[in-house]
Amino acid sequence: MALFLLGRPSDLPLAKDPSSRFLAWITALMVFLAALALAGAMVVSDMARRWDNGLAGGLTVQIAPLPGAPVAPLDERVEAALTVLRAAPGVRTATALDAAATARLLEPWLGPEAGDPLLPMPRLIDVATDGPVDVPGLTLRLKSAAPGATLDDHAVWLADLRAFAGAVHLAALGVVGLIGGAGVMTVVFSVRAGLAIHRHVVELLHLMGATDRYVSRQFETHVVGLTLRGGLIGLLLAVAALAGTLRASQELRASLLPDLALAPWQWAALALVPLAAALLARMTARWTVLRTLESLP
Amino acid sequence: MIRFENVGLRYGTESEVLRDISFTLPPGSFHFMTGASGAGKSSLLKLMYLAHRPSRGLITLFGRDMARVTRAELPEMRRQIGVVFQDFALLDHLSALDNVALPLRMGGAPEADTVAHCTEILRWVGLGNHLHAKPSTLSGGQQQRVAIARSVINRPRLLLADEPTGNVDDGIGMRLLYLFEELHKLGTTVVIATHNEALIRRFDHPHLHLDNGRLQVVPARNPRWG
Numbered sequence: 001m002a003l004f005l006l007g008r009p010s011d012l013p014l015a016k017d018p019s020s021r022f023l024a025w026i027t028a029l030m031v032f033l034a035a036l037a038l039a040g041a042m043v044v045s046d047m048a049r050r051w052d053n054g055l056a057g058g059l060t061v062q063i064a065p066l067p068g069a070p071v072a073p074l075d076e077r078v079e080a081a082l083t084v085l086r087a088a089p090g091v092r093t094a095t096a097l098d099a100a101a102t103a104r105l106l107e108p109w110l111g112p113e114a115g116d117p118l119l120p121m122p123r124l125i126d127v128a129t130d131g132p133v134d135v136p137g138l139t140l141r142l143k144s145a146a147p148g149a150t151l152d153d154h155a156v157w158l159a160d161l162r163a164f165a166g167a168v169h170l171a172a173l174g175v176v177g178l179i180g181g182a183g184v185m186t187v188v189f190s191v192r193a194g195l196a197i198h199r200h201v202v203e204l205l206h207l208m209g210a211t212d213r214y215v216s217r218q219f220e221t222h223v224v225g226l227t228l229r230g231g232l233i234g235l236l237l238a239v240a241a242l243a244g245t246l247r248a249s250q251e252l253r254a255s256l257l258p259d260l261a262l263a264p265w266q267w268a269a270l271a272l273v274p275l276a277a278a279l280l281a282r283m284t285a286r287w288t289v290l291r292t293l294e295s296l297p
Numbered sequence: 298m299i300r301f302e303n304v305g306l307r308y309g310t311e312s313e314v315l316r317d318i319s320f321t322l323p324p325g326s327f328h329f330m331t332g333a334s335g336a337g338k339s340s341l342l343k344l345m346y347l348a349h350r351p352s353r354g355l356i357t358l359f360g361r362d363m364a365r366v367t368r369a370e371l372p373e374m375r376r377q378i379g380v381v382f383q384d385f386a387l388l389d390h391l392s393a394l395d396n397v398a399l400p401l402r403m404g405g406a407p408e409a410d411t412v413a414h415c416t417e418i419l420r421w422v423g424l425g426n427h428l429h430a431k432p433s434t435l436s437g438g439q440q441q442r443v444a445i446a447r448s449v450i451n452r453p454r455l456l457l458a459d460e461p462t463g464n465v466d467d468g469i470g471m472r473l474l475y476l477f478e479e480l481h482k483l484g485t486t487v488v489i490a491t492h493n494e495a496l497i498r499r500f501d502h503p504h505l506h507l508d509n510g511r512l513q514v515v516p517a518r519n520p521r522w523g
Binding site: 206 | 346347348349350368373374375376377378386389390391395400402403404408
């Protein structure tokens with residue numbers, strides 16, 4: 001079916017080749033997988049960035065209840081810790097979370113019972129910084145002023161988060177690379193099969209004065225048509241799968257997952273996957289045909 | 298136009314199918330090529346339409362030493378050669394018109410001109426009512442006329458035909474020969490391989506006679522060119 005320019009039939013009857021049928025479906029599958037891999041990488045990247053932005057430039061102080069210990073009541077220790085924090089260099093704000101806010105934070109793990117006043121809940125202080133903070137010194141001062149206080153600068157979290165995001169990116173890149181490699185091999189096989197099936201026609205065109213590029217354009221047009229068609233099917237399936245997954249994640253009652261969504265530009269990037277597949281297929285077809293035709297006199 | 302000097306051709310390690318072939322075809326000449334089956338006519342034609350390179354010897358075509366012509370230059374030279382293949386070599390999935398249009402499209406001719414010229418020449422060879430017919434629906438003679446139309450659509454400088462009248466009755470065969478004569482008069486160099494003694498006698502042209510891989514040039518009875 002590969003239509004050449006102006007809608008006239010291709011000189012090579014490639015559309016009826018057995019390889020033509022499966023190339024579109026293989027491309028659909030590959031584009032589907034590549035789009036999912038890319039979308040996954042983008043979602044994780046966004047998630048990591050949001051967490052990173054939320055955690056970097058902040059500290060969290062936790063003051064444990066210590067029931068039965070000979071220490072001041074929890075509220076007094078919170079006030080003492082706030083005084084220490086507000087006097088520390090580099091600290092912009094220090095805000096104590098009330099019991100209700102703390103319960104909301106724990107609700108995904110503990111359920112509605114997190115607000116039970118009988119639970120020995122710690123108190124949290126959210127600290128925003130605007131400069132370097134002497135974390136070890138501040139920790140000592142906090143422990144002295146408010147026994148049971150611990151200071152978390154999120155360093156371990158952030159390092160783990162960044163490593164995780166990097167690993168996901170690499171994995172997605174690897175998956176897309178493998179898919180691309182498989183796609184290239186599929187096109188090479190398909191084009192070589194086409195050249196073998198239509199060898200007599202190719203030789204005839206060659207003898208009539210067709211340049212190698214003239215012949216390769218026929219294969220390129222054919223392969224681009226198939227990969228675009230298959231790619232669009234794969235993209236539609238991937239978009240449907242992603243939309244379903246994102247919608248399902250938003251309907252989770254206890255929001256263990258952060259908000260999963262793709263920005264418009266990310267959807268647009270996914271829409272480019274079939275085009276990239278078609279471009280790769282076209283370059284592969286051209287390279288394969290030109291290399292093969294070199295053997296003709 | 299064409300000059301062969303001591304040309305030999307062998308396939309693989311077989312013995313030579315053409316030996317010490319030497320001849321010159323002046324521009325605008327008309328030659329028949331004769332010889333028994335297996336004498337080497339098709340091999341000599343293949344050398345002339347650049348399907349093979351010789352095993353030895355020198356071929357000069359359109360003033361170019363073929364040993365010095367690069368692969369990239371060959372398509373342009375091939376487009377100046379029209380070939381009527383013995384088995385017609387039509388593309389079954391294309392219509393008669395699209396088959397005839399191949400040389401023009403390869404040369405990048407405008408599509409509107411291509412369709413107009415192909416329609417005109419197909420009408421001229423009596424296939425005006427079969428422009429969009431696939432070769433499989435045409436008779437042997439009609440297919441041969443499509444093949445001939447394709448070979449001349451480009452106004453080639455050199456026309457090579459391998460048994461072009463082998464599948465048509467004498468009337469159509471004669472008409473096709475007159476077409477070749479017309480092209481010859483317009484300056485095209487023509488070489489026709491044939492077994493048809495009647496045609497050779499009717500059209501008084503020199504012929505290249507091949508016998509067991511060796512060539513003998515037999516002049517016309519009444520030569521019209523030097």
